[in-house]
Amino acid sequence: MKWVFGASKGLLAMGGLIMVGCTYVPTYGVHGKLLSTEQQIIDCQYEAALDILQRFTVVGSSKEKARAFEYMGVVYQEKMDLEAFNHTVDRYMFNDVGRGADRAAVIQNWNETRRDIRERRVYVLGQAECATNFATSG
CATH class of the missing domain: 1.20.5 (Single alpha-helices involved in coiled-coils or other helix-helix interfaces)
Incomplete structure (x- = not known):
């Protein structure tokens, strides 16, 4: 026994x-700085996150590039910048990490990531959306 x-x-x-x-x-093999961008997005620190994400789309490993593009897509969705979002999807599809992927599936995956981040934001900040200044200059 x-x-x-x-x-x-x-x-x-x-x-x-x-x-x-x-x-x-x-997350194995993903730089800590890139991992921290998720928290920056949750905390509505979009510009700080974009600075890091842009770098990793160029110099990151394949895994890091894929994650960076995905988070950039989330940020541009959050900012309601459709032009930048579509440009990011196009860059991803043109890059080695996204070549051959189905565009609709990529966008759906990024939307799932955005929903997950919004749920975490509600838990952390008590709100799903960040305050955005839609005022345009001119």
Whole structure:
């Protein structure tokens, strides 16, 4: 009986380690600075996030480029800048990381990421949207 209990504890511990290890896989190999942009987007610090994201679309690994383009798409959606959003989608599709991808699927994935960020913003800030100044100069 003691062996069965010890074996089941060992299997349970091993399963737990596998589950914990799997949670880190999506961010493995992604620079911490790029990971921090998600929090900047949640905190409505769009311009600071865009500075970092622009850099990673050029010099990042394939994984980092894909994430940077996705977050840039989210920021431009949040800012309601359709022209910049479409340009970002086009850049992604032209880049090695997005070449051959279905445009509609890419936009849908980015929309899912935006929903997730908005849910986190509600939890952190108590609001889904950032205050935006729509006033135009002129």
